[in-house]
Amino acid sequence: MATRKTRTERRADLIEAAQRAMLQHGPDGVLLNQVAEQAGLTSGAVLYHYPDLSDLLLEANQAGMERFYSARMRRLAGLTDPVEKLVMTIRSGLPVDADDADVRLLCELGGLAGRNRVYAALLTSLFDRQVSMYQTILETGSAQGAFALTADSLTLGRNLVALEDAYGYRIVARHPTLRTDEAAELILSYARQVTGSSLRVTA
Amino acid sequence: MATRKTRTERRADLIEAAQRAMLQHGPDGVLLNQVAEQAGLTSGAVLYHYPDLSDLLLEANQAGMERFYSARMRRLAGLTDPVEKLVMTIRSGLPVDADDADVRLLCELGGLAGRNRVYAALLTSLFDRQVSMYQTILETGSAQGAFALTADSLTLGRNLVALEDAYGYRIVARHPTLRTDEAAELILSYARQVTGSSLRVTA
DNA sequence: CGGCTTGTTGAAGGTGAATTCAACAAGCGC
DNA sequence: GCGCTTGTTGAATTCACCTTCAACAAGCCG
Numbered sequence: 001m002a003t004r005k006t007r008t009e010r011r012a013d014l015i016e017a018a019q020r021a022m023l024q025h026g027p028d029g030v031l032l033n034q035v036a037e038q039a040g041l042t043s044g045a046v047l048y049h050y051p052d053l054s055d056l057l058l059e060a061n062q063a064g065m066e067r068f069y070s071a072r073m074r075r076l077a078g079l080t081d082p083v084e085k086l087v088m089t090i091r092s093g094l095p096v097d098a099d100d101a102d103v104r105l106l107c108e109l110g111g112l113a114g115r116n117r118v119y120a121a122l123l124t125s126l127f128d129r130q131v132s133m134y135q136t137i138l139e140t141g142s143a144q145g146a147f148a149l150t151a152d153s154l155t156l157g158r159n160l161v162a163l164e165d166a167y168g169y170r171i172v173a174r175h176p177t178l179r180t181d182e183a184a185e186l187i188l189s190y191a192r193q194v195t196g197s198s199l200r201v202t203a
Numbered sequence: 204m205a206t207r208k209t210r211t212e213r214r215a216d217l218i219e220a221a222q223r224a225m226l227q228h229g230p231d232g233v234l235l236n237q238v239a240e241q242a243g244l245t246s247g248a249v250l251y252h253y254p255d256l257s258d259l260l261l262e263a264n265q266a267g268m269e270r271f272y273s274a275r276m277r278r279l280a281g282l283t284d285p286v287e288k289l290v291m292t293i294r295s296g297l298p299v300d301a302d303d304a305d306v307r308l309l310c311e312l313g314g315l316a317g318r319n320r321v322y323a324a325l326l327t328s329l330f331d332r333q334v335s336m337y338q339t340i341l342e343t344g345s346a347q348g349a350f351a352l353t354a355d356s357l358t359l360g361r362n363l364v365a366l367e368d369a370y371g372y373r374i375v376a377r378h379p380t381l382r383t384d385e386a387a388e389l390i391l392s393y394a395r396q397v398t399g400s401s402l403r404v405t406a
Numbered sequence: 407c408g409g410c411t412t413g414t415t416g417a418a419g420g421t422g423a424a425t426t427c428a429a430c431a432a433g434c435g436c
Numbered sequence: 437g438c439g440c441t442t443g444t445t446g447a448a449t450t451c452a453c454c455t456t457c458a459a460c461a462a463g464c465c466g
Contacts, residue, residue: 004413004462026314028231032454045414047455098317108314111229113376114307120376127373155392158381162369162389163362170330170365173316173323178361186365189358193396207432207443235424248444250425 002040011049014039018060023101027057027108058118061109065126068102072133082141083199089137090187093130093164094180095171103168110169127165131157141195148196156194163187205244214252216242221263226304230260230311261321264312268329271305275336285344286402292340293390296333296367297383298374306371313372330368334360344398351399359397366390 005013017039021030032053036043050056072092079085095103106123113120134157141147149156167183192199208216220242224233235256239246253259275295282288298306309326316323337360344350352359370386395402 002414007412010413024318026231026318028229031452033452042415043454044416044456048413053454104317107317110313110372110376111311112314113372114301114310115227115229117377123376124373124378127378150396151392155389158389159366159393162373163365164369165372166365166367166369169313169316169368170327173313173326174320175327175330186358186361189354190362190393193353205444210442213443234422236422245445246424247426247446251443256424 002045007049014046014049014056015060015063018056019064019101019105022057022060022108023104027061027112030057061105061119062122064102064105065122068106069126069129071102072130076133076137081201082137082144082146083197083201085137086134086141086191086195087188087199087201089134090160090164090191091184093161093168094183094187095168096180098172098174100172104172107169107172127161130161130164133157134160138195141197146195146197150194150196159194160187160191163190205242205248210252217249217252217259218263218266221259222267222304222308225260225263225311226307230264230315233260264308264322265325267305267308268325271309272329272332274305275333279336279340284404285340285347285349286400286404288340289337289344289350289394289398290391290402290404292336293363293367293394294387296364296371297386297390298371299383301375301377303375307375310372310375330364333364333367336360337363341398344400349398349400353397353399362397363390363394366393 014035018030018035020038021034025031025034032043032046035053035056036046039046046053046056072089075088075092076085079088106126109119109123113123131154135153138147138149138153138156142149142153164187167178167186170178171180171183188199217238221233221238223241224237228234228237235246235249238256238259239249242249249256249259275292278291278295279288282291309329312322312326316326334357338356341350341352341356341359345352345356367390370381370389373381374383374386391402
C-alpha cells in the first residue's frame with residue numbers, strides 16, 4: 001500500500017507521475033491506470049485527487065512549461081554580459097538530449113494545440129514570453145554597444161525562439177547528425193549575423 | 204449502405220478518411236469507428252482493408268507528408284529565377300491558414316516522433332529532403348550570381364526549414380498576431396540577410 | 407484516548423471500443 | 437445466367453478502461 005500523504009504532496013506527486021506517463025504514451029494516449037502506476041497508487045486514489053483526468057494532465061503540462069521557462073530565467077539570472085546571456089539562452093532553449101523530459105513534453109503538445117484552444121493558448125503564451133526574453137537580452141546588449149542589431153528585436157526574438165523550437169523537435173526525433181551541439185551552432189550562426197557580434201566572451 | 208468499390212479505390216478513400224479523422228482526434232486519439240465514419244463505412248469494412256488500424260494511420264501520415272513535399276516541388280517546377288524560387292518555397296512551407304490539413308497533420312506527428320522510431324524516421328527524412336531542396340535553390344542562385352551566401356548552404360537550408368516548421372506550429376495554434384503573412388516576412392528577413400539579396404523579383 | 411477527517415484500497419458494475427464472423431450483395435469471367 | 441471472388445454489413449463476443457463505493461488505515465484535534 002502506498003504511504004499516505006497530504007493533499008499538496010500527493011498532488012505534486014501526481015503531476016510528476018502524469019508527466020512521466022505522458023512521456024511514454026502521449027497526452028492523448030495516456031490512461032488513468034498508467035498515471036496511477038507511475039504514482040504507485042490505484043486509479044481510485046488518482047480520481048480522489050483529480051476527479052477528471054484531463055484536469056490533471058492540463059496541470060501537469062502547465063507545470064512542465066513553467067519549469068522549462070523558469071529554468072531558463074534562472075540560468076539567465078546570474079549573468080551580466082549580453083554575449084554570455086545570449087549564448088546561454090540559446091543553449092537553454094534546446095533539449096540536453098533526445099530524452100529531455102521538458103522539451104519532449106512541449107513537443108507532445110504542439111499537435112494538440114491544433115485542436116485544443118486551451119493548449120494552443122498556453123503554447124502561444126510560452127512562445128511570446130520566450131520572445132520577450134530574447135528581446136530584453138538583445139536590446140540591452142544593443143544599448144550597451146555589444147550588439148549591432150540588423151532588424152527590430154521582435155523579428156530577431158521570434159526567429160531565435162522559432163529556431164530553438166524546431167531544432168528541439170529534430171533532436172527529440174533523434175536526427176542522426178543534428179544533435180544539441182550542432183543545433184546550437186546553427187542558431188548561433190544566425191545570432192552572430194544579426195547581432196554583428198562574434199559571440200565570443202570577452203574575458 | 205456504402206457503394207462497393209475496388210481495393211485500390213477504397214484504400215485511397217480510407218487514407219483520406221484516416222487523415223480527416225486524425226485531424227479531429229489526433230494520431231493517438233483516433234478510433235477505428237471514427238475512421239469508418241469518415242469513410243462512410245462500418246468498422247468491419249475498414250478492418251477488411253486494414254486489419255491493423257495503425258498500419259492505415261501510418262500510410263495516411265506517410266501520404267500526407269508526400270503530398271506536402273511533392274506539392275512544394277511542383278510549385279517550384281515552373282520557376283527559373285532563383286529569387287522567385289526562394290520566395291515561393293518559403294511560402295509553400297507555411298500553412299495557408301490555421302486549418303491547413305497537411306501542416307496540421309505534420310504538427311500532430313512531431314510529438315509522436317519522440318516515442319515512435321518509425322514516425323521519427325519519417326519526419327527526419329522529410330526535414331532532410333526539404334533542406335536539400337533549399338540547398339539546391341541557394342547554390343544555383345549563388346552560382347548564377349543572384350545570391351551571395353553568408354554561410355554554407357547546409358546551415359542556411361537547415362535554418363530555413365527550421366523556421367518554417369516552427370512558424371507552422373505557431374500558425375496552427377492560432378497565434379493572434381503571427382499569421383502566415385507575418386511568418387513569411389520573418390523568414391524572408393532571414394533569407395535576405397543570408398543571401399545578400401533584396402529578394403525582389405527583377406521584372 | 408476517541409471521534410472525525412482525509413487518503414487509499416479493492417472489488418463490482420457499467421460502458422464503449424475492438425474484434426470476429428456468418429450472411430449477403432455486387433460485379434466479373436465463363 | 438451461374439458460380440466465384442470481393443467488399444460490406446450487423447450482430448455477438450470479448451476485452452479494457454472508467455467509475456463508483458463500501459471498507460478501512462492514519463493522523464489530527466478535542
